Amino acid sequence: MENYLDLLKLILPEFLINHFDLVKNTRNGEVMHLYFEEQITPPKEETTRILIAHGFHKEVTIQDFPLRGNTVYLHVKRRRWLDRTSKEVVQRDWNLVAQGTRMTTEFAAFLKEISRY
Numbered sequence: 001m002e003n004y005l006d007l008l009k010l011i012l013p014e015f016l017i018n019h020f021d022l023v024k025n026t027r028n029g030e031v032m033h034l035y036f037e038e039q040i041t042p043p044k045e046e047t048t049r050i051l052i053a054h055g056f057h058k059e060v061t062i063q064d065f066p067l068r069g070n071t072v073y074l075h076v077k078r079r080r081w082l083d084r085t086s087k088e089v090v091q092r093d094w095n096l097v098a099q100g101t102r103m104t105t106e107f108a109a110f111l112k113e114i115s116r117y
Contacts, residue, residue: 013064013106020036021037022034022035023036023037030069038079040053049090050085052081054081056077056079056080078091
């Protein structure tokens, strides 16, 4: 199973494989949609708090690198937690989307690099 995850880390952004679960995938012609939900594990930096799962943020859709001629869209749902004592909503600070785009930071950097030639 570990080899399978290592292969996925080469194809998809590594943070997705480490912190999110693939819950659904669809393919319509040459368009692939992959749906991810953040795992229920609370943020490590919040170990001093008592946190309970408190649903998800609105789904974000991000365009990623094409795979085998298919356009790829990642649908990502980030989790939020509620601090049982203070009732404060807690979440991880993910840098999922390149600023000013609707694609992953890695894909935006790739496009920026190839546009220089």
